[in-house]
Amino acid sequence: xxxxxxxxxxxxxxxxxxxxxxxxxxxxxxxxxxxxxxxxxxxxxxxxxxxxxxxxxxxxxxxxxxxxxxxxxxxxxxxxxxxxxxxxxxxxxxxxxxxxxxxxxxxxxxxxxxxxxxxxxxxxxxx
Numbered sequence: 001x002x003x004x005x006x007x008x009x010x011x012x013x014x015x016x017x018x019x020x021x022x023x024x025x026x027x028x029x030x031x032x033x034x035x036x037x038x039x040x041x042x043x044x045x046x047x048x049x050x051x052x053x054x055x056x057x058x059x060x061x062x063x064x065x066x067x068x069x070x071x072x073x074x075x076x077x078x079x080x081x082x083x084x085x086x087x088x089x090x091x092x093x094x095x096x097x098x099x100x101x102x103x104x105x106x107x108x109x110x111x112x113x114x115x116x117x118x119x120x121x122x123x124x125x126x127x
Contacts, residue, residue, distance in 0.1 A: 008045030012038070020064040020109070025086070032062045032109075034077050039089060049089030053082060064109030066117070073117050075106035081119035095119065 012018055015033060022031040028048060029040045035053040040046065053076045060077040067073075071092065072084045079099070083092040097106055097119045111118045 007043075010038075010040055010045045010047070019061045023065065023067060025067045028086070030065050030067060030072055030086075032065050032074050034059060034062045037065055037072060037074050037084060037089070039072075039086070051082075051084050051089045051091065053080065061107045062109075063107055066110040066112050068112040068115070068117065073110040073112070073119075075108065075110060075119055077106065079106045081106075081110060081117070083117075 012033060018033050020032040022029050024030075024042050027042045029042045031038055031040075037051045039048040039050075041048055062074065062077065065072050065074040067086060070086045072086045072089075073081065074084075075081050075097065079097040080094045081097055082094045084090065085092055106119070
């Protein structure tokens with residue numbers, strides 16, 4: 001472990017709720033924070049693209065993304081499942097998980113099982 005040294009550092013703007021676990025696919029590192037997804041070159045730390053969910057409603061944790069084929073999936077604090085193009089970060093589609101006004105939010109990363117995208121189950125806020 002004496003030879004282990006950092007090669008690059010990426011400072012995430014407004015990283016007050018950075019709780020996601022990065023995933024790396026074909027040398028690209030994807031990670032999330034509430035309402036945002038980042039794609040970085042895993043070798044250099046260079047930002048490839050960034051996506052921001054608009055309007056950014058809700059504040060809460062976000063614990064990651066899922067990558068399947070050429071798409072990146074993540075959930076937003078206001079309970080949307082969002083699909084992005086993995087190469088460009090362009091928005092493809094979104095699907096409502098729950099009504100945010102009912103006090104639900106979505107903190108977990110989506111899952112991909114046998115080609116099916118499972119959006120994180122929403123949680124009710126307490127108080």
